[in-house]
Amino acid sequence: xxxxxxxxxxxxxxMDPEVPVLSVVELGxxxxxxxxxDGSVLVSLTPTYSGCPAMKxxxxxxxxxxxxxxxxxxxxRFVYAPAWTTDWIPESAKAKLEAYGIxxxxxxxxxxxxxxxxxxxxxxxxxxxxxxxxxxxxxxGSTSCKSLWVCHACTQPFEAFKxx
Amino acid sequence: MASPALFPALLRLGDDRLVxxxxxxxxxxxxxxxxxxxxxxxxSLDLIGQANLLLQYAGEVEGAGRDQDALAFSRDAMExxxxxxxxxxxxxxxxxxxxxxxxxxxxxxxxxxxxxSKDATVAGIAAKAxxxxxxxxxxxxxxxxxxxxxxxxxxxxxxxxxxxLWPYTGELFMQPTDEAELVADGLVADVSALEGPWxxxxxxxxxxxxxxxxxxxxxxxxxxxxxHTEHLGHLLAEMQSVARAHPGAQW
Numbered sequence: 001x002x003x004x005x006x007x008x009x010x011x012x013x014x015m016d017p018e019v020p021v022l023s024v025v026e027l028g029x030x031x032x033x034x035x036x037x038d039g040s041v042l043v044s045l046t047p048t049y050s051g052c053p054a055m056k057x058x059x060x061x062x063x064x065x066x067x068x069x070x071x072x073x074x075x076x077r078f079v080y081a082p083a084w085t086t087d088w089i090p091e092s093a094k095a096k097l098e099a100y101g102i103x104x105x106x107x108x109x110x111x112x113x114x115x116x117x118x119x120x121x122x123x124x125x126x127x128x129x130x131x132x133x134x135x136x137x138x139x140x141g142s143t144s145c146k147s148l149w150v151c152h153a154c155t156q157p158f159e160a161f162k163x164x
Numbered sequence: 165m166a167s168p169a170l171f172p173a174l175l176r177l178g179d180d181r182l183v184x185x186x187x188x189x190x191x192x193x194x195x196x197x198x199x200x201x202x203x204x205x206x207x208s209l210d211l212i213g214q215a216n217l218l219l220q221y222a223g224e225v226e227g228a229g230r231d232q233d234a235l236a237f238s239r240d241a242m243e244x245x246x247x248x249x250x251x252x253x254x255x256x257x258x259x260x261x262x263x264x265x266x267x268x269x270x271x272x273x274x275x276x277x278x279x280x281s282k283d284a285t286v287a288g289i290a291a292k293a294x295x296x297x298x299x300x301x302x303x304x305x306x307x308x309x310x311x312x313x314x315x316x317x318x319x320x321x322x323x324x325x326x327x328x329l330w331p332y333t334g335e336l337f338m339q340p341t342d343e344a345e346l347v348a349d350g351l352v353a354d355v356s357a358l359e360g361p362w363x364x365x366x367x368x369x370x371x372x373x374x375x376x377x378x379x380x381x382x383x384x385x386x387x388x389x390x391x392h393t394e395h396l397g398h399l400l401a402e403m404q405s406v407a408r409a410h411p412g413a414q415w
Contacts, residue, residue, distance in 0.1 A: 050292060051213025080217070081288030083295060114272065114298065115305030115369050139299055140203035144210065148199065164295050 002071065007033040007041055014065045017057045018143050021100040024058050028088025031079055040073035041066055046084045049144035086163050098127045103149065103160035124160050126151035134158075166225045166283060172245065173343050173352045174225065174286075175235070176388055177274075178218030179246035182236060183396065184267060185211030186403050190254050200257075203303060207264065210296040217289045237407035241396045248387040249332040251396040258318070258325035261307040266329060268301035269365055270336045270358065277353030286351065305369050312373025319374065326370065327378050334383025337362070 011030050016022045024030050024045075032044040043062055047055045059076050066074045086105035089097075094104035103124045123132050131153030138148040139162070146159040189208040195201035219232035230238075249267060254260050275297055278290035311322040337359035339347070346352045370377055386392060407413075 047292075049210060049213065050217060050289075050296060051209035051211070053209070079288075080292050081284065083288075083292040114269070114301055114365060115309070116302075138199040138203060139303060140199070140206040142202070144206055148202075162299075 001039055002035055002041070002069075004033050004035055007035065007043075007066065007071075010065055010069050011043075011062060014058070014061050016054065017061070018054050018145075019097070019100070019102065021096045022089075022093055024062060026090060026093035026096075028084060028086075029055075029058060030062070038073075039071065040075065041071050042075045042077065044077055044079045046079050046082075048084050052144050054143070084164075086161060089161075097161060098125075101127050101158060102146065103127050103158060105161040105163040108163045124149060126154060126156065127158055128156045129154035166221075166285065167346075167351070168225050168227060169346060170283065170286075170351060171222055171226045172340070173346055174218055174222035175245040176247075176340065178215045178222055178232075178235070179244050180250050180267070180271075181211040181218065182215035183244065183246040183399065184250040184263075185209075185215060186399060187250065187252075187254055188260065188264070191260065196257055204260070207300050207303070210293075210300070214289070214293045214296070217292075221285050221289070233407065237404045241392050241400055242390045244387070244392065244396060244400070245390060246387050246396075247332070247335045248384055248393055249329065249335065251387070251393060251399060252329070252332065253395055255325065255328070256321060258311055258321040259328065261304050261311065262322065262325035262329050264300060264304035265308050265369070266333050266366070267336070268297055268304050269362055270333075271297040272301050273358040273361055274353055274355065277358065280350075281352065282350040308369055308375070309373040312370070312375040322373065323375050326375055330378040331380050331382065331384050335385045335387060338383075338385060338388065340388050 008025060008030070011025050011033070012023045014024045016024060016027050019027075027048070029045050029048065030043060031046050034042040036042065043066075045055070045059065045062075062076060063074045087108070089105065097104040103126070106124060124134050125132055126134050129151060131151055133152040134149050135152065136147060137150055137157070141148045141159050145162055147162050148157065149160050150157045185208045188204055188211065191201065191204040192208070193201065195204055215236070216232050219235045223230045223232060223235055249263060252263070272294065275290040275294035279287050279294060281287040281290065308322065311318040313319070337355050339354055339356045343352055347354045367377060
């Protein structure tokens with residue numbers, strides 16, 4: 001019979017299809033794995049964004065990975081509360097993101113004002129040249145979880161994980 | 165087991181996001197600049213994702229074997245419960261932005277209230293959607309200010325958008341009578357209580373945008389009970405065409 005730790009170790013090898021340097025565990029999407037008496041495994045997932053199209057791919061990949069390791073039956077359930085937050089991404093995974101060219105999420109800057117006239121955004125470091133002279137271009141990037149930035153030092157546009 | 169009485173309330177929540185999300189997706193490939201194309205597509209995706217969760221739960225509480233796809237693709241316009249505001253044509257960029265601002269602000273307030281719903285599933289979806297709607301309203305609000313306080317032409321069109329949509333905002337705050345018990349039980353939010361905070365935010369942003377709040381008092385209504393404009397039928401005809409041509413198809 002496999003252990004919960006073993007299941008987590010296997011899931012560490014299942015990568016996010018959009019950001020293939022992070023595993024589904026590092027991303028914080030896998031919340032729990034319960035090994036039942038009959039050997040079947042119940043995996044609890046919390047989606048990053050309600051409409052993230054990668055969730056289905058992750059669900060299938062998790063199922064395939066466990067079945068390939070001999071788990072007789074895999075059940076996946078979605079848990080919506082507490083809502084997913086970038087705080088669940090560990091520091092080690094943030095370093096991988098930066099090395100991959102995506103600025104990792106910083107601290108969450110919750111403004112009291114819904115529509116601030118001048119936005120107080122934390123400065124992000126360019127993942128390429130490490131300069132702090134960067135500007136947010138758009139809060140919406142190529143995937144739900146990323147925003148678009150530009151670096152003025154190396155003129156490189158880059159993406160950043162949104163802190164939510 | 166959740167109360168089947170939640171069904172109409174969940175349809176209203178889900179249909180708003182499904183219809184507005186689909187409507188907004190019409191911008192994909194047509195937005196004025198690349199960043200906005202991506203932003204509007206992202207917002208559509210979030211809204212349709214929220215609708216997916218809400219309609220899935222609606223199907224569960226109804227207990228008649230309908231899933232979110234059956235609810236999205238097999239209902240006719242009269243069975244839809246979205247506010248009329250969500251189904252109006254996308255208009256120009258000004259109309260799209262003004263609508264996202266009005267509806268996004270309503271959504272933030274509604275999710276805030278629903279995140280303490282006594283129904284754990286509703287509360288969970290609301291807490292998740294709240295994070296997304298805050299992004300949406302910030303995006304739209306910044307554009308309202310930029311367009312309103314921009315050039316003569318952008319100001320004129322932003323004001324025209326506000327004037328056109330204003331009579332459709334009142335319906336958001338008309339509390340449906342069949343939800344009275346749900347409100348009393350703390351399961352859903354009383355939307356009429358959200359109008360004051362909504363209006364205060366709208367006044368503030370429109371003032372900064374040098375735009376005028378219309379004085380129209382008469383408000384359109386009907387969507388919450390299934391009486392829609394002609395626009396919804398056309399939207400559904402397009403959205404449902406593939407699912408209706410191939411019933412039960414899996415891909």
